[in-house]
Amino acid sequence: MLTDIMQVLVLGSVExxxxxxxxVGYSLVYGxxxxxxLAHGAFYLIAxxxxxxxxxxxxxxxxxxxxxxxxxxxxxxxxxxxxxxxxKKSQLSVVMVTFAxxxxxxxIVKLGCSILGFxxxxxxxxxxxxxxxxxxxxxxxxxxxDYVFILIISFLIVSLITLFISxxxxxxxxRAISQDREAATLMGINADRVLMFTVMISAFLAGVAxxxxxxxxxxxxWQGWVILTNSFAVVILGGMGSLPGSVLGAFILSYASHFTxxxxxxxxxxxxxxxxxxxxxxxxxxxxLGKKEID
Amino acid sequence: MLEIRKIYHYYGSAKALEEVxxxxxEKALDAVIGPNGAGKTTLxxxxxxxxxxxxxxxxxxGERIDELEPHEIAKKGIAHCPERRKLFxxxxxxxxxxxxxxxxxxxxxxxxxLDFVYETFPRLKERKKQRxxxxxxxxxxxxxxxxxxxxxxxxxxxxxxxxxxxxxVKAQIFEAIKKIRDEGTTTLxxxxxxxxxxxxxxxxxxxxxxxxxxxxxxxxxxxxxxxxQVYLGI
Ligand SMILES: Nc1ncnc2c1ncn2[C@@H]1O[C@H](COP(=O)(O)OP(=O)(O)O)[C@@H](O)[C@H]1O
Ligand SMILES: [Mg+2]
Numbered sequence: 001m002l003t004d005i006m007q008v009l010v011l012g013s014v015e016x017x018x019x020x021x022x023x024v025g026y027s028l029v030y031g032x033x034x035x036x037x038l039a040h041g042a043f044y045l046i047a048x049x050x051x052x053x054x055x056x057x058x059x060x061x062x063x064x065x066x067x068x069x070x071x072x073x074x075x076x077x078x079x080x081x082x083x084x085x086x087x088k089k090s091q092l093s094v095v096m097v098t099f100a101x102x103x104x105x106x107x108i109v110k111l112g113c114s115i116l117g118f119x120x121x122x123x124x125x126x127x128x129x130x131x132x133x134x135x136x137x138x139x140x141x142x143x144x145x146d147y148v149f150i151l152i153i154s155f156l157i158v159s160l161i162t163l164f165i166s167x168x169x170x171x172x173x174x175r176a177i178s179q180d181r182e183a184a185t186l187m188g189i190n191a192d193r194v195l196m197f198t199v200m201i202s203a204f205l206a207g208v209a210x211x212x213x214x215x216x217x218x219x220x221x222w223q224g225w226v227i228l229t230n231s232f233a234v235v236i237l238g239g240m241g242s243l244p245g246s247v248l249g250a251f252i253l254s255y256a257s258h259f260t261x262x263x264x265x266x267x268x269x270x271x272x273x274x275x276x277x278x279x280x281x282x283x284x285x286x287x288x289l290g291k292k293e294i295d
Numbered sequence: 296m297l298e299i300r301k302i303y304h305y306y307g308s309a310k311a312l313e314e315v316x317x318x319x320x321e322k323a324l325d326a327v328i329g330p331n332g333a334g335k336t337t338l339x340x341x342x343x344x345x346x347x348x349x350x351x352x353x354x355x356x357g358e359r360i361d362e363l364e365p366h367e368i369a370k371k372g373i374a375h376c377p378e379r380r381k382l383f384x385x386x387x388x389x390x391x392x393x394x395x396x397x398x399x400x401x402x403x404x405x406x407x408x409l410d411f412v413y414e415t416f417p418r419l420k421e422r423k424k425q426r427x428x429x430x431x432x433x434x435x436x437x438x439x440x441x442x443x444x445x446x447x448x449x450x451x452x453x454x455x456x457x458x459x460x461x462x463x464v465k466a467q468i469f470e471a472i473k474k475i476r477d478e479g480t481t482t483l484x485x486x487x488x489x490x491x492x493x494x495x496x497x498x499x500x501x502x503x504x505x506x507x508x509x510x511x512x513x514x515x516x517x518x519x520x521x522x523x524q525v526y527l528g529i
Contacts, residue, residue: 175385176383176386179384182381188369188370
């Protein structure tokens with residue numbers, strides 16, 4: 001019983017932290033530009049696979065840095081080349097194009113694995129090793145050091161992003177645009193450029209989530225869609241565009257999923273995000289902390 | 296300083312501006328008056344780039360600006376204080392002012408402008424930490440005006456700054472507008488309240504159904520029977 005509870009607590013916290021990183025970026029882009037980015041899960045894939053492909057030849061540090069740079073750049077390019085030109089036309093065309101980007105990236109990842117000779121689904125070695133061991137024991141549960149690292153990095157990065165958005169000039173202009181884009185342009189703010197930054201930040205956050213989580217959770221090309229669904233559930237739960245909401249939503253969803261998995265049925269636990277989406281849209285579409293509804 | 300040449304603007308097939316010509320000289324305070332739906336807001340939106348005119352040119356300091364993006368026009372030195380204020384309601388008063396000077400590079404100038412704004416509107420200083428959305432209507436209008444001048448503009452566009460305000464607050468806002476003009480900022484004011492506009496402006500343009508129907512100084516216009524009847528109610 002105790003180890004069951006420990007499982008829910010430990011795995012729930014770790015996955016919650018990862019989803020917090022992913023959902024904060026997703027929510028930021030939606031809140032600032034009203035962009036529903038279906039390629040967000042694919043950003044996770046890019047960084048995850050980059051790490052996986054490079055690790056053997058370039059070593060951990062270089063692989064991580066390179067993976068993060070590439071995913072951030074792909075975020076920026078996706079916005080400039082594909083999202084921005086359609087953004088003024090219609091919301092639907094943006095949704096369609098980000099869907100296409102997601103699908104494209106998934107295929108590229110599969111193709112890359114074939115060409116480079118990697119298995120499509122794989123587990124990576126642990127990131128952290130202390131005195132020859134990769135884990136410690138707590139209340140009869142084996143906990144990898146990686147889990148502690150995931151928690152530290154996620155909270156550190158989310159705190160830094162929050163600080164950046166609430167205090168810096170660019171951060172203030174992100175908030176200004178999310179409130180009134182037209183008024184923001186009258187201040188001389190180049191809204192398109194700021195949006196490009198938010199998409200890059202969001203891709204970077206998904207990338208960080210990938211590089212810290214891929215060693216603990218096997219990567220697979222189809223994961224992009226699961227991550228997308230889960231991010232969507234998190235921001236619907238917490239409130240679209242609300243960063244504290246994403247943090248709260250990520251942990252609630254993650255604990256709920258793991259609780260269901262351990263105490264009810266693993267098959268049902270994969271349906272928890274779907275259930276959350278449907279129930280929240282029906283009962284409280286603005287989420288727990290959100291102000292605006294999805295439109 | 297600002298020259299509008301033969302501007303036409305349509306919303307779909309509905310005409311909003313028809314062959315509008317208008318010129319504002321350096322350091323002048325010009326007003327555009329006209330009834331609701333005359334096209335006043337559209338005119339300001341065309342100048343600041345929020346609407347692209349269907350025909351015609353907008354020339355600012357000798358340069359065509361009608362094909363530029365709004366943020367580029369703002370950087371050229373045109374500040375547009377829009378209709379219904381459009382503040383950043385979840386940002387604090389001070390953050391709104393900082394956004395106003397987004398394009399301003401000079402830190403010292405920022406401090407100077409902030410001092411000027413706080414001196415003109417002491418209420419804003421008292422409430423600088425408060426969310427803009429919590430201010431009263433009058434204070435919000437002060438903030439909108441203050442935010443516009445925080446960019447140290449060469450040309451200030453004001454869209455109905457008196458809308459929905461009590462007479463006392465209106466008077467306060469117009470005092471501030473005069474003060475800003477006296478500091479040397481060229482201003483183009485759009486107003487439905489003709490009495491207020493005539494009292495403050497050097498030159499007045501009358502816009503009706505998208506066309507400039509008349510223009511002149513206050514002294515010239517008050518002699519016109521149509522102005523007396525329609526706008527001044529005497
Ligand atoms: N976004 C818009 N779409 C369609 N018609 C508009 C729009 N904005 C204004 N109009 C129309 O254009 C005309 C001029 O409007 P406007 O410039 O707002 O006038 P004013 O500011 O003098 O009241 C009006 O007939 C108005 O209904
Ligand atoms: Mg108007």
